[in-house]
Amino acid sequence: MIRSLVMPCNGDAENASPLRRNVSVEALEAALDDGTLLWIDIVDPEADELDWLSRALQLNPLIAQDLRRADRRPSLLVYPSYLFLSLFQPHFQRGEVGGREVHCIIGDSYFVTVRRESANAVDQAYNRVAQNPESCKRGPSYFLFLTAQHVIDAYYPLLDEISSMMSRLDEELLQGKGRTGKEMRPTVYRLKQQLINLRQMVAPQREVLSNVIGEQRLSGAEETRDLFRHLYERLLRVYDVIDSQRDLSSNLLDMMQNQESRRLLEVVNRLTLYSMIFLPLTFLISLFDINFLDAAEPLILPLSGWAILVLILLVVAVAVAFSVVIFRKRGWL
Numbered sequence: 001m002i003r004s005l006v007m008p009c010n011g012d013a014e015n016a017s018p019l020r021r022n023v024s025v026e027a028l029e030a031a032l033d034d035g036t037l038l039w040i041d042i043v044d045p046e047a048d049e050l051d052w053l054s055r056a057l058q059l060n061p062l063i064a065q066d067l068r069r070a071d072r073r074p075s076l077l078v079y080p081s082y083l084f085l086s087l088f089q090p091h092f093q094r095g096e097v098g099g100r101e102v103h104c105i106i107g108d109s110y111f112v113t114v115r116r117e118s119a120n121a122v123d124q125a126y127n128r129v130a131q132n133p134e135s136c137k138r139g140p141s142y143f144l145f146l147t148a149q150h151v152i153d154a155y156y157p158l159l160d161e162i163s164s165m166m167s168r169l170d171e172e173l174l175q176g177k178g179r180t181g182k183e184m185r186p187t188v189y190r191l192k193q194q195l196i197n198l199r200q201m202v203a204p205q206r207e208v209l210s211n212v213i214g215e216q217r218l219s220g221a222e223e224t225r226d227l228f229r230h231l232y233e234r235l236l237r238v239y240d241v242i243d244s245q246r247d248l249s250s251n252l253l254d255m256m257q258n259q260e261s262r263r264l265l266e267v268v269n270r271l272t273l274y275s276m277i278f279l280p281l282t283f284l285i286s287l288f289d290i291n292f293l294d295a296a297e298p299l300i301l302p303l304s305g306w307a308i309l310v311l312i313l314l315v316v317a318v319a320v321a322f323s324v325v326i327f328r329k330r331g332w333l
Contacts, residue, residue, distance in 0.1 A: 002049055003041040005129060006031050007136035019133045029056055032110060037136050039143055040112045041126055057105065067103055067114050074204040076211045082107040088201040089119045089151045090158050097194040099201045102151060104144055111140040113147060121150035141218050145227045152231060155238045162191055166248050173255055185256055192249040199242045206235050273327055280319035
């Protein structure tokens, strides 16, 4: 689907014709020939639409191929009559974070975006220009600024959601209530992978915006250069937030591992203490079972069998109680 905004202001907004929307392909070709300012937005492009765009703008064959691909790295390519720029809008679907490419072609009097419908950040910039026809005074560079601004703004809600989930997991882990570290680990791993995906999208876009600031055709005026500098700073903040959340996810994984190690150590310590408690019992029972007296005549003790049994049990109980008291005083139990 091809949408369009035709703004024939030509530097005189008062005498200009009104803004026209969604004109025919023939009218777009006439506007391109006349140098009329226009924005062409191609949503879910079909092969014939891309073929027409390539002919109308005389695109390099490599650019025509890139418009059909969905795996480009964000980049800025400079050609004599236009510039080709790719941006990535984050997209969250089925628990996974992906990127939706927004291809931008910037000429002297036109601005073209090629994208999927899910890259809805372009819709916000497009509607903003449509509602403010005076924006034609700023030209295609301003359209690019609006598009990049809304693409960058799309990162903030997703990062806020990830940050909130990280904070809840951190609080739950510190309180020691609810799920165990083993149960929370898959969630943390998934969030960390999402942050890595976001970082892989943001890092090259940071380089792209840096190149845009230095490109004379895009930011020749000081005012326009300041706008792109502002975007670059915002993208740096997004990058910093991603790094901080990624560090937090690593810290959470370390805390989970430490807690599991501490629990294992507590179990081993308790088992060791129980074995130490029963060690005197084993020794005493084994001692009384040894025939260490050898007499010619049978040895008759002055106590009955029941009395000896009770005596042995008392000695065992005293040994166990003594061990428990000593362990409690030292804080082992």
